[in-house]
Amino acid sequence: MKIKVAIAGARGRMGTTAIEAIEEAADAEVVAALDYKYDGLHLHNASVNDGKLGIPIYTSLSTLFEEHHPAVLLDVTDPDAVFHNVKEALALGIHPVVGTSGLTNEELQEIAQLVESTRTGGIIAPNFSIGAVLMMKFAAQAARYLGDVEILEMHHDRKLDSPSGTAVKTAEMIKENRPPHIQGHPEEQIHLQGARGADVEGMKIHSIRLPGLLAHQQVLLGGEGELLTIRHDSFDRKSFMPGIMMAVRKVIGRNDLIYGLENIID
Numbered sequence: 082m083k084i085k086v087a088i089a090g091a092r093g094r095m096g097t098t099a100i101e102a103i104e105e106a107a108d109a110e111v112v113a114a115l116d117y118k119y120d121g122l123h124l125h126n127a128s129v130n131d132g133k134l135g136i137p138i139y140t141s142l143s144t145l146f147e148e149h150h151p152a153v154l155l156d157v158t159d160p161d162a163v164f165h166n167v168k169e170a171l172a173l174g175i176h177p178v179v180g181t182s183g184l185t186n187e188e189l190q191e192i193a194q195l196v197e198s199t200r201t202g203g204i205i206a207p208n209f210s211i212g213a214v215l216m217m218k219f220a221a222q223a224a225r226y227l228g229d230v231e232i233l234e235m236h237h238d239r240k241l242d243s244p245s246g247t248a249v250k251t252a253e254m255i256k257e258n259r260p261p262h263i264q265g266h267p268e269e270q271i272h273l274q275g276a277r278g279a280d281v282e283g284m285k286i287h288s289i290r291l292p293g294l295l296a297h298q299q300v301l302l303g304g305e306g307e308l309l310t311i312r313h314d315s316f317d318r319k320s321f322m323p324g325i326m327m328a329v330r331k332v333i334g335r336n337d338l339i340y341g342l343e344n345i346i347d
């Protein structure tokens with residue numbers, strides 16, 4: 082039997098690519114789309130129609146669930162929508178697979194508590210690309226030896242949130258291996274606000290938004306007389322699809338919350 086997947090954010094850039102990837106898989110299918118508009122309409126080839134062609138759109142997850150019984154809700158929406166969607170999915174016993182960035186620490190904690198109380202497992206992956214996960218792991222490993230770190234994340238200019246979920250996760254992984262300390266000159270003078278970027282325990286994060294970019298990150302690790310640069314580039318949203326499929330398959334039957342694809346890669 083195929084894994085039934087509902088998608089929130091199906092009209093978007095990630096949603097459109099994910100529909101193709103899921104439909105191409107032999108063991109999964111997209112049964113419906115969750116949206117905040119277009120209730121009762123259908124989505125076909127990234128456009129909404131009022132006939133019966135394509136994936137049915139619902140604005141209520143409980144109605145969607147009653148009619149299609151998805152096992153998984155893939156959320157690729159935006160930072161304002163994702164928390165509500167995930168809470169509703171868990172309450173209905175649907176496994177959330179979340180790609181949307183911008184969840185706060187408080188929201189993540191509440192989701193973890195809900196997963197525990199509902200015993201419905203979920204996966205939140207700040208980055209579904211295998212290469213990006215390796216970049217984060219290598220950076221965390223390198224920070225053991227080169228503890229002065231600056232993260233430069235570069236994205237397309239349609240991105241809502243900054244810093245990126247990937248940069249936040251990278252800093253969290255590096256924090257495990259690097260004691261907090263001030264970087265740069267202790268009496269640094271900042272003449273233009275923001276010039277040194279965001280600060281995580283002394284590490285700096287810089288966010289670049291430009292047309293032409295998709296998703297790119299460099300982690301720069303400096304030492305006496307040397308610099309290690311670890312870089313990853315996603316040139317196509319297809320780079321996220323193997324990770325999404327892995328999460329859709331692995332979330333079934335789980336009753337815990339997994340935060341980061343690195344925790345389910347074999």
Ligand SMILES: NC(=O)C1=CN([C@@H]2O[C@H](COP(=O)(O)OP(=O)(O)OC[C@H]3O[C@@H](n4cnc5c(N)ncnc54)[C@H](OP(=O)(O)O)[C@@H]3O)[C@@H](O)[C@H]2O)C=CC1
Nearest residue numbers: 090092093094095116117157158162180181182207208209
């Ligand atoms: N984890 C990962 O590997 C990756 C994560 N992402 C993240 O995925 C998210 C989506 O990115 P992207 O596809 O580029 O963004 P898009 O803006 O292209 O797509 C988001 C879609 O979600 C829709 N939407 C907004 N609110 C709701 C809601 N309440 N219910 C259902 N749909 C809603 C938007 O509708 P409308 O257009 O009407 O506003 C839009 O169509 C972002 O948070 C991004 O950071 C992106 C790439 C990889």
Ligand SMILES: O=C(O)C1=N[C@H](C(=O)O)C[C@H](O)C1
Nearest residue numbers: 182207208240245246247296
């Ligand atoms: O908005 C995007 O495009 C991306 N968002 C995710 C993030 O915030 O890290 C993942 C990837 O970088 C693409």
